[in-house]
Amino acid sequence: MTTRTLEMALATPSLDAQGRPTRVPLGVGTTKGDPADEFGAEPMLVNIGPQHPATHGVLRLVLELEGETVLRCIPHVGYLHSGFEKLGEYRHYNQIIPLTDRTDYLSPMANNVCLALAVEKLMGIEITERCQVLRVIACEMSRIISHLVWLGTTGIDLGAFTPFLWSFYERERIYNLQESWTGARLTTSLTRVGGMMADVPDGFEAGLRQFCQSFPKTLDEVDTMFTRNAIWCGRTQGVGVIGHDEAINYSLSGPMLRASGVDYDVRKDRPYLGYESYDFDVPVGEHGDIYDRYRIRLEEMYQSTRILDQALDRLAKLKGAPVNVSDPKVILPPKSRAMSDMEAMIFHFKQVMEGVPAPIGESYMGVENPKGELGYYFVSDGTAKPVRWRIRPPSFINLACLPRLCEGALLSDVIAINASVDIVMGEIDR
């Protein structure tokens, strides 16, 4: 049994009776129409976005302000709607994989893995052990790069520029590894139903091992820079608070949910890819504010490094083991065999022209993505194309509680709260 606690040993100058940092927004507590209250008597409408760097994409927020206090926040989404779910209904299962790259484009490999798992659940395919380890590596690499983007951009939103450069430097190292593996930096299309597009190339393991050794040092530096920084604490502690029960009621997931003290991680509670056999901790916060979300994401990067280390050990043990399942109906034969062997050519032709039919039924597969629980729900009528491909988008559902989080906050806190949700519009709008 692993421990699941996150230490919150921090003294702030003003704490309320529950030990929570206090903060009273301007305008709260004054009565409306008070002649002394000249500012903020009339509500004001402020529009942020869709073209605004601090909204992290094409999110548009309409805020009703009284003075500097947010009375109401009305988010508008859909500017990046691409109809992926509809497109998926016209594609073979393997052809959907490139679409998943473009949903949560900050962690494309994790999306690829989720899609492959969902379809394999639908078709009842058992993947090989080496494939499982490779997918764990892909998921955890994605978690690190996604959290690094979050860390850098949130730092910039709150006025800290240096950690942005550090985190993007580290992210670049993972991107180089990703590029050597998949040939792409964003449109990875890494997995296939029943296996992977490719095994890791030569030198990948050594590169990733080196990353795992030096990366925690950068995290330590970020920790030094942020965790006890008075400005950072002042901007994040007690801001955007959501409690335990409410977080569940709002269907939050991922770091957003765990920051509110709910101990739910899909990797632990509904294990897939053999996550139950890895030794790692799930950080859980207690205050449910921006600061706890930051602590959790920071800790998750340390834990991902731990998982990567263990996965690399397993990968070395499984050297030379098959990656793909040996079912010629599901996995394309190598091109050389398709050109020389009659049977292989037939399988190749049938797969490319007709696709791989899935049995009648439906499957929901949820995985722990960097943003939260990503779920792919497939309904099949027995043909090679799904009747329905539903994405359960974690950042869409997390963003839905933004109006609740922003109520009574200051205008400048809206930027911080929005950053702390960790949204990616490609996934929200799909």
Place this chain on the structure above:
Amino acid sequence: MTAATALQAAFGSAIVRSAVSCGDLIVWVERDRAHDILAWLRDTAGQEYNYLTDITAVDYRDPERPLEVVYQLRSLARKADLRVKIALDKLGPLEVESVYDLWKGADWLEREVFDMFGVTFRGHPDLRRILMWDTYAEGHPLRKDFPLRGHFTRAEQTRQALAANPEAHYSIEELTIAEAFGELPEDVRRRLAHGERGRVK
């Protein structure tokens, strides 16, 4: 006792049938009792499906087959999943009770199902389109009778986009907050009030 038999015991004929697909338990329930059943599943000891993972809908390729509204539930304490489905006859009204009063997280999910499938959720406080814009007139994109490229021609779509007026980006509610509604010209106000935003004849 599985959730299906417990439901059968508590609600009888309101549970239409249950099945297992790929290891997931699915229960079809009657539309009129669905809200009670979902509330029961959330609050009853031994069930405790307190986490609403997802709400979505499925329109099958067979036009005779009813459209299904799908609720993915999860019990965080018991680590159990349940899928509840409501079958809606496409000839009848596509209407179900909103579960916003049970789960706040249903807000945007129900709006999305409304937007993409045209299912109305009774009791939802703010049932507007969410991914498509308010004045979108081509229908509900994820329905099977909706062609992949939409009902309008590309030229018509472009014409409408270019003809959209800037006020179309704000709802009447928002314009009222800004006290800008009263300052608009008379004809624009009339058009907005009639819900004609974004389209110019």
